[in-house]
Amino acid sequence: QVQLQESGPGLVKPSQTLSLTCTVSGDSISTGLYYWSWIRQHPGKGLEWIGYISNSGHTYYNPSLKSRITISADTSKNQFSLRLNSVTAADTAVYYCAKGYNPLDYWGRGTLVTVSS
Amino acid sequence: QSVLTQPPSASGTPGQRVTISCSGSNSNIGRNAVNWYQQLPGTAPKRLIYDNTQRPSGVPDRFSGSKSGTSASLAISGLESEDEADYYCSTWDDSLNVVVFGGGTKLTVL
Numbered sequence: 160q161v162q163l164q165e166s167g168p169g170l171v172k173p174s175q176t177l178s179l180t181c182t183v184s185g186d187s188i189s190t191g192l193y194y195w196s197w198i199r200q201h202p203g204k205g206l207e208w209i210g211y212i213s214n215s216g217h218t219y220y221n222p223s224l225k226s227r228i229t230i231s232a233d234t235s236k237n238q239f240s241l242r243l244n245s246v247t248a249a250d251t252a253v254y255y256c257a258k259g260y261n262p263l264d265y266w267g268r269g270t271l272v273t274v275s276s
Numbered sequence: 277q278s279v280l281t282q283p284p285s286a287s288g289t290p291g292q293r294v295t296i297s298c299s300g301s302n303s304n305i306g307r308n309a310v311n312w313y314q315q316l317p318g319t320a321p322k323r324l325i326y327d328n329t330q331r332p333s334g335v336p337d338r339f340s341g342s343k344s345g346t347s348a349s350l351a352i353s354g355l356e357s358e359d360e361a362d363y364y365c366s367t368w369d370d371s372l373n374v375v376v377f378g379g380g381t382k383l384t385v386l
Contacts (some may be wrong), residue, residue: 206313255320
């Protein structure tokens with residue numbers, strides 16, 4: 160059974176960089192034809208897909224966030240990461256990592272990131 | 277404003293059958309498979325239906341999905357109190373080149 164766990168700071172200051180890591184167990188992020196996604200959910204709101212990284216390292220980002228996003232992977236640790244630059248209060252959300260992108264097959268529990276000074 | 281349109285709320289009594297609609301366009305539902313996610317209170321979303329009609333192992337057959345043209349539906353039969361959750365439809369949009377979601381439907385079991 161695939162399990163994903165997000166980790167990272169719960170509080171980020173405005174204009175700084177949000178950095179999160181997703182640790183995957185029960186599967187390898189570097190094998191098979193799979194994608195690994197980040198999704199966020201603003202408080203009390205719906206879901207927004209951020210982007211993915213493939214098993215071969217190919218990335219694709221939501222055009223609305225593309226200029227501020229980097230998704231990378233550390234295959235030795237079976238982890239993939241999200242960096243979101245120049246954050247504002249509008250980036251306050253629960254951030255989820257997941258296997259796949261359409262569909263999103265397995266999800267992490269999510270981590271709340273608050274942007275505040 | 278979500279790309280896919282869902283009713284914000286739905287309700288039913290135990291044992292009833294309820295349906296949740298998801299309306300899109302030719303660039304998303306009209307061309308791509310629809311997926312449904314269930315988000316129980318305080319938890320992460322979980323894949324409920326994929327490829328329009330497929331249920332992952334472990335999902336009861338009370339849940340079923342369908343698609344016609346640019347719309348899709350999730351049906352829940354034999355409603356149970358544990359089905360009270362938010363439900364989201366999702367697919368790929370060929371014009372926006374992004375995964376899109378509906379705004380979510382909050383299901384209340386009366």
